Amino acid sequence: MNPSETIQVAWKSLTSNKSRSLLTMLGVIIGVAAVIVMMAVSAGTEATIAESINGLGSNLIFISSNMTRMGPGQASAGSGGLVYDDLEAIRSQISGISGATVDQQTSVTVKYDKVNLDSISLVGVTTDYLDVRDMEIDEGRWLTDRDNEQAAKVVVLGSTLAEELFGDADPIGQAISANNTKLTVVGLLKERGLVSGTDFDYQMYTPINLVIKKFTFSMFARIQGDSVRMIYVAVDENANMDDVILQTTLLLARRHDVTVDSADFTISTQDDIIQTQASTTASFRTLLSWVAGISLLVGGIGIMNIMLVSVTERTREIGLRQAVGATPGDIQSQFLIEALMLSLLGGFLGVVAGVGGAMLFGKFGNMRTVILPYSIVLSFCSAALVGIVFGYLPAQKAARLDPIVALRHD
Amino acid sequence: MSETIIETIDLKKVYGMGETEVLALDGVSLHIESGEFVAIMGPSGSGKSTLLNLLACLDTPSDGHYLLAGEDVSDMSRAELAQVRNRKLGFVFQSYNLLPRLSALENVILPMMYQREERIPLHERNNLGMAALEQVGLTNRADHLPKQLSGGQQQRVAIARALINEPILILADEPTGNLDSRSSFEIIELLNHMHDRGRTIVMVTHEPDIAHYTQRILTIRDGKLDADRKNGQRPAVPVLQEQEGVL
Known part of the structure; x- marks a missing residue:
């Protein structure tokens, strides 16, 4: 079975149940969009802070009361x-x-x-x-x-x-x-x-x-x-x-x-303030990245869940395909490709939603957003990785089915 | 040009382990030559399904050997067996096993997707698929989904699928089991026609009147070959009225 046919088969299987495919992708869409929006918001915050700190004047010493x-x-x-x-x-x-x-x-x-x-x-x-x-x-x-x-x-x-x-x-x-x-x-x-x-x-x-x-x-x-x-x-x-x-x-x-x-007093300079702000925003960004990463993970579990259901539902199909010549490897790649397509498509829609959402936030929300190109690449690649990791178990389960048992399944 | 298609030597199959061991097949040796139309009969639990699974390369024997057209497939891996099934075997199941989301034509050409060698280009597959559908008289149903076809029509699509890779052996597992008698005769007539054209067919059935249309009847009992007799008086298949399309 060649790759383009595998992709066609996977595509056909996904489009034959559109609403389910969309719901399955939702987790990944939200995860990817969350990564992009959150990074855009934190980058926007950082930019605002950096600008306002620069407005303090570089030759100033701040002495504050403790x-x-x-x-x-x-x-x-x-x-x-x-x-x-x-x-x-x-x-x-x-x-x-x-x-x-x-x-x-x-x-x-x-x-x-x-x-x-x-x-x-x-x-x-x-x-x-x-x-x-x-x-x-x-x-x-x-x-x-x-x-x-x-x-x-x-x-x-x-x-x-x-x-x-x-x-x-x-x-x-x-x-x-x-x-x-x-x-x-x-x-x-x-x-x-x-x-x-x-x-x-x-x-x-x-x-x-x-x-x-x-x-x-x-x-x-x-x-x-x-x-x-x-x-x-x-x-x-x-x-x-x-x-x-x-x-x-x-x-x-x-x-x-x-x-x-x-x-009983503290002396600081603009550099000190910049450093404090930088470390605050860095931990803010780390926190947001974790939140977004966890939502991607949840999206991946959603894919795995639906793929496992799909393998059970299509047990007879798997048995028949094996009977007419599909090797365990053919079956495995078919289901892996399906999971990967779900996550890539979800990742793509998530990028669209994330970029759109970040722009809307920046325009109508009370916050500044800066869309970071690397956040798009990072979240899209994470989505692909999620597809492979969480598609592996269902694909493995499908490939291991005994054709005799699978053909009798109802 | 008679050539041995199936040769089994003391074929055994054991299920389970230790105390719960069940001997499903207890040393079956048989020869089936090219061009034969053979029925395998036997009560349920006799081991005839186990034998068919082994002959179909869906399972491997616990002991003994199975030579398919001279090639020993007894110890092959699952991937190798998949390729043997693809190149050499055609399957007809009791419940048709058509993929519900594929059209009749797509179902027929499905096995070609899994060819490893001498792959047939995509555009030629449809032509070959249509030719196979023509042999079963269903060219006008090529675009129909399985659920839009009657049981008999679905089984004819399944037969076209079994023929698509030019197999050396067609295995039919209770092919008329889900059909009314009229459709059953249609299917038997079709298999007979394939046989007349030189196909080798092995069919498992528990219906004696269906088995009687074959040349040779093997009876399995308690995991052993109980009887192997030539079927001298094959009855003529009743002439079916309004069999438009078939043959």
Whole structure:
């Protein structure tokens, strides 16, 4: 029996029971589509993360407080995390920096006219923030040192937030209320976009001293004091980054009276963040691959199941074919080819469904997808492998049938 | 040009092992020459099916030898036996055993698919298949599926299939067992016609009146050859009316 005839026979047998063949393939279709879609989603996520991390700026050092809240008595003894004074110390004592600023956020309810917005981030910053975070003023002015010294009730709005509050009207000079404190809008920022999960355009920026004075819950005020969540340091282009990190670490450790090993702050750079994200997304991808792989496996078991039923159903046919000259090898290859055709066809339909699904997700879903060519090849080859592996047992069972018994089977 | 087609020497077949051993065939030696039309009879359990399975190369003997046209097939592997069946044997079964999803013509040419040597090209197979269908008078049913054919017609398709590879021996296992008497006579007439054209036919039957149309009747009893007699007075097959197509 030559290969093309074997394929014809297998094809005829599959098409003679279309709905069953389709249902058998469904497992493989879903498995292959799942592999492609999941890899496209994780690749899309990675691409988004990579882009937003690149938006952080490569010369930035991030110093964050470790969340070890101490009791009131211990606050002054250090290990309470970063405080506003740390910023001044860094600015005056560390060489090789082009700017440094703080980031202390609080969530407020904002009102203007009839618009009322909940949970808006009010970010307490200093003048350097604009340059350090690579932002630009669109209209009006940015916060000044004087604003900060006086804890002036002024605010600069992100573009999206300004649009929601004021619509087409000009916000400059208008007063908005944030948790019942009146703030005067002095400037508007240009669009900055989503960076590392933060929407810079849907926040508002105000002097850090105002946040410390007015927007820290009174019950925490004593404990928190003038603590800040984050300090950003921009390293001068000509300075050595590692040197700046070392200086800063030593300075802060001394100020907080802690050892470097048990510091109450963490210093990281863009590279650190990229590495953390890369390992997170890698494990995310591994997990998804396992899920998809298991669904392919289940698809394979489905094929084996139906092929075993098919061998039993067609026992007489197998007996007759053997009687007229089919060797055990002919029978085995016939059933193997059938299983392989099911899995390849299922694999093909799965690729179509997976690519289509990933494109639809990317277009209409709230996620970005990047279709990886190697995921198509990988999943299609896996489907073929599944067909051979799970087709083997039924094919073996068919080939081993005794023609005498098979011919009498009913 | 009489040539020995079947020669068995002390053929034995044992089923089971140890204490449950059953001797189904207990030393059968026989000769069947080319061109003979032989019936094998015997009560159920006599071993006649076992003998037919051995003669059909569907099974191998536990002991003894079977020479098919001079070739000893007693110790062949399953794959080798499959090729012997393909090249040398034609089968007619009680229950026709046509593949339900194939047309009459496709069923007839099925054995050609399994030829190893001297394979006949695809386009010629249909012509040969039609020629075989013509011999059984069913050219007008070539495209019908088995379920669209009567029992007698299905058995005629099966006979055409048995002829397709020009076998040296046709084995028929109760070929009229599922048929009414009218169709039975049609089938016997057809087999007789094949015999007249020089085919060697061995048929297992338990119906004496069917066996009587053959030349020679072998009777198997308790695994042994009990009687081997020439059938002198073969009755004429009743003339069948309206046998359109046949012969």
